[in-house]
Amino acid sequence: MTEHLYNKYVKHMTLEEKIAQLLQLAAPFYDEPGDESEITGPMEELGIEYDTKRAVGSVLGIAGAEKMMAVQKEHLAGSRLGIPLLFMADIVHGFKTIFPIPLAVGCSWDPELAEQSAEIAARESAVSGLHVTFAPMVDLVRDARWGRVMESTGEDPYLNAVFAKAFVQGFQGDNLKEDVSRVAACVKHFAAYGLAEGGREYNTVDLSERQLREYYLPAYKAAVDAGVEMVMTSFNTVNGIPATGNRSLMRGLLRDEWGFDGVVISDWAAIKEIIAHGAAEDEKEAAFKAIYSGVDIDMMTTSYVNHLPELVAEGLVDEALIDEAVLRILVLKEKLGLFENPMRGADPELERQIVYSLEHRKVSQRLAEKSSVLLKNDGVLPLQAGQRVALIGPFAASGDILGWWSWQGSQETAVQLGESMQKVSGAPGNVVISEGCSIDTITEAGLAEAVKAAAAAEIIVLALGEASEMSGEGGSRSDIRLPEAQLELVREMKKLGKPVVAVLFNGRPLDLHGVYDIADAVLEAWFPGSEGGAALADILYGKVNPSGRLSMSFPYSVGQIPVYYNAYNTGRPKPVEHTDNRYISQYIDIPNEPLLPFGFGLSYTTFAYEGFSLSSDRMSADRPLEARVTVTNTGSMAGTETVQLYIRDMSGETVRPVKELKDFRQVQLLPGESRDVVFQIEESQLRYYHSDLTVSSDPGMFTVYVGASSRDTQSATFRLV
Template sequence: MTTSTVNHLLKQMTIKEKIAQLLQLAGPFFKGSDQQGQITGPMAEMPIEEEHILNSSSVLGVSGAKEVISIQQKHLEENRLGIPLLFMADIVHGYKTIFPVPLAIGCSWDLELAKKSTEIAAKEAAVSGVHVTFAPMVDLVRDPRWGRVMESTGEDPHLNSLFAKAFVEGFQKENLTSDTESVAACVKHFAAYGAAQAGRDYNTVDLSERQLRESYLPAYKAALDAGCEMVMTAFNTVDGIPATGNKELMRDLLREEWGFDGVLISDWGAVKELIAHGVAEDEKEAAKKAILAGLDIEMMTACYAQYLEELVEQGEIDIKLIDEAVLRILTLKEKLDLFNNPCRGASIEAEKAIVGHADHRKASRDLAAKSTVLLKNNHQTLPLSRNQKIALIGPFGDSNDLLGPWAGVGVKDEAVTMIKALKDHLPENNLIFSEGSSIEKITQSQLDEALQAASQADVVVLALGESSSMSGEANSRTNIQLPQAQLELIKTVAKEGKPVVTVLFNGRPLDLHGVVEHSDALLEAWFPGTEGGNALVDLLYGKVSPSAKLSMSFPYNVGQVPVYYNHFNTGRPKGAPDAQEHYVSDYMDSPNDPLFPFGFGLSYTSFAYDQFELSTDELTADSVIEASIRVKNTGSCSGEEIVQLYIRDFSGEIVRPVKELKDFCRISLEPGESEIIRFSIKEEQLRYHHKDLSFTSDAGKFEVFAGPNSQDTHSLFFTLKMKGGHTS
């Protein structure tokens, strides 16, 4: 089917058929679904007519080749014009083979492995009948109280943008039409959902437009520049208007300024929520505001289905708005070749062979190891030796709750647990296990058993953390410490005097008081996915040396949040020379800095940085400065290091961050080996949004930093010289 044919098809459609194309429904509404008719809860109250279902554009949350084929075939038997359905699902960090949560993937700083993870997720999902994934989620996150930080790759606009591009390229590959192992990507949540006030899900976002453009929009733009086919609106307000009905954000910025002509879909129920937000009196007004804003598909409410035709008849909206939305939906179906191949890549036989393939699990294991951050390693406690007797203690020791939220159709029972992986690796007599506590409760008998296990061991490995239900959507927390039961467990076990290695499983940065001081070594494993246990044994025993670096800061305590590395200075920063010591921007009861900063992560070896040099101390619009630094492996084993480059603008028209990540490089060095790392600095890297929102740079003094993280750096200075003082 060609574009002209799609236009011809549009002309044949009645207004009711067109409006139904703008409706997305869950699987139970459709004939052929395994759950057909099982419509419960709020879904049961939706005013959906048979005609809506027969002409709906898409199905939400259904996968599995057999069911998809069944629904599609029955749909086409009854759809007057033979318009196929789109099948959409949340394939966030894996389909059946589950990879680490995206926040963990961000800590890998490994764009190739990230891309590979979405290629595999797409392959498994496509053969199971999925056409569109609601991913990547690229919301910039700075507040770990928000449960959905686990879906993002972190707090930095540059790093998030690189991952957004990699994820989209992995999902969509090079040609959606011919490559049936790809899926269309849907970047979310547009825009600034990660800035929800107080870290409370669905809450208000209130940002200046400059801050929105500077920090929050770049990753969405990177996804779209990579060809992302769809955008999902955010639940939150932007400049006082809910995103789903925000014409300035969706039609003016996204469509007109950025030129996005793909499909725009609401999040679940977000159109009707315009009423609760207080910008629509009823569902009719909600429908009007959403269509005027450029929203194509309404997910799981029926405001469009009920009122768009009436709005057209009353002259309140132009039928052209509906036509352009339908045309975008039909065009996506055409790109996916659904008119020629309605079931696309869905295959019951291929599904059995491909989904959960051993090669896919191997990739998950590799990425889990690359995503686990070594936060502490006193006295070279790690790596362990197979000759040591290990006491594995804690609620995650024998837990398969390793997949995390939004785990596709992953099966917890198929996840490799810590105890299984250790049993496979160690002599039988060198492993003792005690649960120690549950996630949130502890008994004296559990404590006694844990102490007994610790007393018999050479080393204690504590497996602690949050359950997956404590992170993710609608799981915001004000207390981001480990539950008290686990804090009591670690404090009690540490008194036994044995070396303590703590492995953390969680979906957000935590306040680690009560953990870090009782741990000789500390591994942040996040929710590591299907092969989590094996990946952690690879790390614990030195088969792999940790190389991950935090992509989101760990606060000293919750009272600091939001805490992030690329903050602004105040007029009285700590140590301000012209202020009395007490009268500076400081806490009375806490340091300003996080416990573990952005970019931080240790290795089993050590690296020394020296010989930091700039090729020149002057930069112009047409020149390049080469920044070079020598990195040497000063330890006793090979290792990978992520060398990071940051820049600070000392005097801008607008206040600038104390430093901003501009580049990074991964290197692998043998003991005693060194390498000169070179970065290119160009004028375009110094641009930012000025008061008039122009994207330009300012002449003047800059500081460039290089090092292993955002705090421990070497620095030098250069000057940008421009005609007229700034350039675009």
């Protein structure tokens, strides 16, 4: 394929045309008038000439079949060699049908449903003219202050890798050329962006290579192994070098070691930001470092366009490096079938039929149901039809339930909680709605209205949370409690002496003090997407039994952060029993443990684990073990239990975490029904990175844990020989 594309296109291109293929421009550049005699707006600001624009390789942020087709047609009319544009966008958790945020999807522990959501997002994107989505984001996250935790699937490398594979398969399918309803995926942000110091957006990352490989790289590797077509660089440093100019990371690890031969794209203006990092003196040096490192596409700077020609002329950059980058871009266009069909997939009539269709919205609702996590329930849920309910809070009748990265979604058409509860409750009058306060402001009049509504009710449901812009990119927060106005609302409602249920809409784990300790039940809804209100109403009224399990720990306090389940034990671990010993690894004012651990979630039914056993107390490379446990639904309602398997290596060449997730199963059980859940444990699951960065297992003792969360487990031991 590359030889054909080289002979047909690359060898006939001028150096300037080649470099223009490496440039990505945003949508506003294609709102310019066609008159080339006048350069205005974005083109003038960035210093883009019309000759460059005619040869540019890709566009960011254009959506809509008619718009895309018009831009592609105009571009091809002015393209000397007839090379079509690539159209890309951030389709992170849905196009117009918005699914729950990825952190919520992680809480579903359902990779098949996640894959289906990506397939639907691809279908809506492709028919609207897009070819590439900047997703999935697979950064491992341990700091809830960072706004972009909403875009990850959580704190565990194994679970993240499972979802990375599922998302890539959902977006791309098996054959991009034949299946025009799919789009190419772009895994991001390479690498370790989720470790930004202090949880502050765009901040420095500093970690050992062993930590990088063991915890932060597995999900990217899973995406690469699944055939992801594109990788996006991260804004942060890795080993003191900005990722976008990091040759050892991009060429050494990604291309040479992992064998990735797809396209590498910078994040927005990240090549130019090498200067601000202090790793380049000017744009010329930044361009040199990026192309030398193997970055193919420069998103929204003119670093390549303005400086690669002189770098080639001075002999500092071999033109062959530029040819390689151009060929990788052309190969992707060929895989997508754009040379034969430049309008690939775009269809205005079909777009009107399938985008935001009922079929797609039903899947969004199902995923919202599976992603919601019941955090507390002192017997007040589910609600009963006919019960008089006061629904109070800033999210009672709000469409701001889509979350960040839902740029094509509509808050106006999002299904609200209040209207859905009124439908499910039996009669609209059973649910009285009062805002009570806004996100961060409470007034005497608003509170008085809420008190009046609550006084006439049997139970109070509080719809609380963060506005969508309080998380997402640029949404770092130092204080991750709910705003004080909402905490005051909770306190005032509790004074009425009625049962209180809190439903939380948010993009990160929160410090829940002032809510969790006061409310009788707490349901974590996250930002649940287009059908969120319908999903939550069905859960609140027991039409759906909640089954979500946390994919990221909820801290007891922001002072614990980063807090995560798979930590090291330390040389002076805090014992389970009380001790007056000061000289152990502990806080003297709060627990070490998070408020709610990884894997945690309640149900309207109960499950019992019995008969946990291993098939042997000895294991070898050629003789795996079986772990078996019987799970019984001991309650009165059908439910889904997520059975989790963790392992601890009791003695390693380097210290090992207290637990590591290795597998999980979801079982659906009727009341009284039992099922044997069996896991096979193989030697390969016991391997880890040693101090010399080799990967192997060590003979010795291991503990296996099986249970309903990382905290609630039964254990048994075996020896690897």
